[in-house]
Amino acid sequence: MSPVAPSGNHAGRALLTGTLAIVVIGVILFLAAVVLGNRNSTDLRLGDQTFHAGSTSRQSKAIAKGGPILYSDVSGEKGRDMILQHLGSNENTGWYAFRAQPANKARDCVWEWQKAKHQFRATCDHSLTAPANGAGLEHYRVHVRDGQVDVDLNFAARTTTTTTASTTTTAPESCNVPTSTTEAP
DSSP states (O other), X not given: OOSSOOOSOHHHHXXXXXXXXXXXXXXXXXXHHHHHHTSOTTTOXXXXXXXXXXXXXXXXXXXXXXXXXXXXXXXXXXXXXXXXEEOSSOTTSOEEEEESSOTTOOTTOOEEEETTTTEEEESSOXXXXXXXXXXXXXXXXXXXXXXXEEEETTGGGOSOOOOOSEEEEEXXXXXXXXXXXXXXX
């Protein structure tokens, strides 16, 4: 016989410890979800802050052939449908991105390209028009780097930006007229 007496409580203690650990992890995950769910989307740094629209060559040809491109917002907010526009013959300049809906209109009211008039018209109110570059509309910052078009949907909400060698067309919400700038390296 062994000098140590056998114990029958190991299984019960292991079950209690495992259950307690699962409850603690569940509470932590719940609290994290509540905290992150109440934050502004510009505060979250879980992914890219920009929309990668593709190559300048491919996108400029597509826009020249079929008109500006409408991108639907796939985020949970569904509030930032965007139009990507390219004007001019140089595929590295003349890029504009702006909100697809006129101000204070429902999501199903979008700017529709009028090729013959070289302007946009609102689908819900034909008296509303906008110029080809979207001047006067809510704009998003466009970066062209290494032949790629990126749209910074959160530029106006952030207080700091990084500067890289690129060509940028920008018109943040506080500015009504798009301007083109070239940032130095």
